[in-house]
Amino acid sequence: MFIFEWLNNQLLKMEWLSNLVRLIVSNVFGLDVNSRLGGSIHFFIYDVIKIFILLTVLIFTISYIQSFFPPERTRKILGRYNGISANILGALLGTVTPFCSCSSISLFIGFTSAGLPIGVTFSFLISSPLVDLASVILLASIFTWKIAIAYVVVGVILAVIGGTVISKSKLEKYVEPFVFSNKVLEVEQEELTTHDRINFSREQVLSIIKKVWLYILIGVGIGAAIHNWVPESIISAVLGQDKWYSVLLATIVGVPMYADIFGTLPIAEALVLKGVGLGTALSFMMVVTALSLPSMIMLKKVVKMKLLAIFAGIVTLGIIIIGYLFNAFGYLLM
Template sequence: MIILKWLNDQLLKMVWLQNLVTLLVKNVFGLDVNGKAGGSIHFFIYDVIKIFILLSVLIFMISYIQSFFPPERTRKILGKFNGISANMLGALLGTVTPFCSCSSIPLFIGFTSAGLPIGVTFSFLISSPLVDLASVLLLAGIFNWRIAIAYVLVGIILAVIGGTVISRLKLEKYVEPFVFGNKVLDMEQGDLTVQDRLQYSKEQVLSIIKKVWLYIIIGVGIGAAIHNWIPENIISAILGKDKWYSVLLATFVGIPMYADIFGTLPIAEALVLKGVGLGTALSFMMGVTALSLPSMIMLNKVVKTKLLVTFIGVVTIGIIIIGYIFNAFGYLLM
């Protein structure tokens, strides 16, 4: 247990980095890390470096594994299942694809074009931006393993339930006809060498970092401001644990925004440190990642209004329920 705790502290929480940044702030900037300015600079530098290190390493590892499962092979695997088992597989597939909600939509179109049930593709669409292996380890590094595992479980459950509800409502006719008309090449993956897979993994790291770096910087900056400059009593008055509407407010504030989970995690961390309920912070994070306005605009191009509204409604209700559950029982995970 002592060895596991040491590994968790050094590899995920990066205590060594925290200590180095403390020395940097004190000796180079001449600031006290317990003060507002010093604390903000420390929070910003430490979180940015930590997230980029973890993200790069994890995306590289995940992409190497993904190189064995291209979309066509994935489609064939999913096509062998039906019913709730297919929804579960679609949700689990989403957890190993490090895409934001906008990046998930092309794959959603591809899977639907290939003839997969829309319930399965919506399970994928919900889980892909919401839960992935990189976010699990980042959650564990920022909070702890209990919270990370609980978040993954509720994210997968939401994806399975959401996809199942959409499937049972028989809403296929509300998918735009051109989606079903797309041709999908039925090709087997060529034999890739280890070097090919390593190159692919490197390219994936660079591609994803280019897409998310700005959101990470903005997210960490907002987190640093919340953590050190906004008085705790103001945040508590708006989103305090005793406010029954805090989960509703956090969810609906998060939905119009656009960021991935890596940009919203520092904000959730800062909110929890300020006394906001864990469920409220997670509801905000899930609203931003699963139902961002740009991704809903993109999705509206491929599905009709009734299906879009149903999708948003199911996911929003699920996020709100999850938020209240975490607020009620989150203390067991802290």
């Protein structure tokens, strides 16, 4: 237990890095880390470096795994199942094939035109950007392993329920006709060598870092500002755990935003440290990741408004329920 705790603190939470940055801020910048300015600089430098280190290692590892599950192979695996088992498998595959929400159109067209039920496709689309291996590790590095695992469990359950409801509702008529007429070309997947997989993983690291670096800097900057400059009394007055509407407000505020989970995690961390309920912070993080306005606009190109509204409604309701559950029972996970 002691060894696991030490490894968790040094490898995930990177306490050694926090101490190193503390020395730099104190000795190089000449600032007290307990002051607002010194604390903000420490928070920013430490979180940025920590997230980029973890992100590089995780993306490389996950991409190597993902090289065994390209979209075509994923589609074939899902095609072997039906009913709720297919929804469960779709949600689980989404956790190990972390396609971002910006891939929603191509994935939806590819899966649906290949004959997969739209409910299974939606289960995959909910879990893929929302719950992946990288988010588990990053959540554990900021909060605890219990919170990270609980987040994955509720995320997968939400994906399964959402996809199942859409399947049972027979909403295929609300998919744009061109999606079904789009022919899928069956191409034999070329077997990759270890060298190919390493190159693919390296390219994925560079590609994803280029896409999310700005969101990470903005997210950490906002987190540093909240943590060191916004009075706790103000945050508690608006989003305090005792406020019944805090989860609803966090969910509504998060919808118009567009950011990756890596950019929203520092904000969630700062909010929790300021006394905001864990469920409120996680609701904000989940809705930004799963229901961002850009991803909804892209999905609108392949589904009609009624199906889009039902999908958004199911996910929003699920996130709100999850938020209240974490607020009520989150103390058990801390």
